[in-house]
Amino acid sequence: MRRNEADPLFAAGVVIVWAGYAAASWGVVLLHGWNITFLQWVNPLNPYRYPAGGPAPIPDSQILPGSPSGAFTGGAQLGQAVTGAAAAAAAAENRQQGGA
Numbered sequence: 001m002r003r004n005e006a007d008p009l010f011a012a013g014v015v016i017v018w019a020g021y022a023a024a025s026w027g028v029v030l031l032h033g034w035n036i037t038f039l040q041w042v043n044p045l046n047p048y049r050y051p052a053g054g055p056a057p058i059p060d061s062q063i064l065p066g067s068p069s070g071a072f073t074g075g076a077q078l079g080q081a082v083t084g085a086a087a088a089a090a091a092a093e094n095r096q097q098g099g100a
Contacts (some may be wrong), residue, residue: 029065033057037066 022042029036034055040048058065 029055035059035062035065040066 022038026038026041027035029041032055036048036055036057062068
């Protein structure tokens with residue numbers, strides 16, 4: 001293989017290796033529960049600097065780092081709806097059986 005034929009293949013290999021490293025190392029960030037977004041972690045122009053005392057943990061109101069607080073609350077609303085529907089079904093069954 002000539003040198004100029006291998007250049008695109010080499011560049012693609014470098015990009016694939018870098019992307020794999022970036023995804024794997026951000027996985028470690030997620031496992032530790034640090035509130036660092038993917039772009040903060042892998043941005044080569046503005047590398048992430050650890051604050052004194054270490055990175056802050058992901059707040060309980062967020063699922064992923066950087067997601068807005070209160071996002072993904074649909075599950076709680078669905079849980080309330082299911083509980084309300086179950087209570088209504090139990091009340092209807094109680095009425096059918098002659099209860100109060």
